[in-house]
Amino acid sequence: ALKYAQRPADKGHPYGHGKAEPVAAIIIGFFLLFAAGWIAYHSIGFINTPHELPKPYTLAVLLVVIITKEILFRYVHAVGKRINSQAVIADAFHHRSDAITSVAALIGISLALFAGRGYEAADDWAALFACLFIIYNAFKIIRPAFEEIMDKAPSDELIAAISSIASFHTEVKNVEKCHVRKMGLDYYVDMHIQVDGTINVFYAHQVAHQVKDKLLGSDLHIKDALIHIEPYLIS
Structure with missing residues (x-):
């Protein structure tokens, strides 16, 4: 999905394919919800069905799984934050959910082994408790x-940083409007800038292109910018 989201714009998708990235994150989120329901269903079944105590060696296996999954979570989450990808962050929380489930199983199996008969279902109760954390993580992804699909505005800090780049141009008197939306790993900007109303159209057009070039050349991951020129009126 991330590779598809990075495909360039074409005639049928003039704004690119970036929305595939949050769609993939939503699918992962709903997969986690389904997994939580599946675990809960089977845990309740095992609670109501007498069974033997788990084997002691499962504790060592679970420790390896927990450590591995937590390392994967931290690495993938850091990558997702760095490239600003909801799909990669969602995949990171998938690893975290596996780690949480394994921690719950470790606690439950430990209790069952040390407490003995009568506590065979302790790991199943722990799995039910872990389902709550998995559901919480799923909604953190979804x-x-x-919000990205609905074009929610990014942080005020990002909008201010984009506006300040435009404001540095000597001919820009005021940034009247700055709308920003996220598309995959990049941002698209719609900006209204005010310039001296007495300058000619050709020069105003040059100013708009210079501001656009500054925005696209910044490190703010701006893919494209639409600059609208307005006359600056002194009230």
Whole structure:
């Protein structure tokens, strides 16, 4: 999905394919919800069905799984934050959910082994508790992905940084409007800038292109910018 989201714009998709990225994150989020439901369903079944105590060696296996999954979570989450990718962050929380489930199983199996008979279902109760954390992580993935699809405005800090780049141009008297939306790993900017109303159209057009070039050349991951020129009126 991330590779597809980075495909360039074409005639049918003039703004690119970036929305595939939050769609993938939403799919992962709903997969986690399904997994939580599946675990809960089977845990309840095992609680109601008598079974033997788990084997002691499963504790060592779970420790390896927990450490591995937590390392993967931290690495993938850091990459997702660095490239600003909801899909990669969602994949990171998939690893975290596996780690949480394994921690719950470790606690439950430990209790069952040390407490003995009568506590065979302790790991199943722990799995039910872990389902709550998995559901919480799923909504942490789904909510920002839906917000991105709905073109929610990014942080005030990012908008201020974009506006300040335009304001540095000597001919820009005021940034009247700055709308920003995220598309995959990049941002698209719609900006209204005010310039001296007495300058000619050709020069105003040059100013707009210079501001656009500054924005696209910044390190703010701006893919494209539409600059609208307005006359600056002194009240």
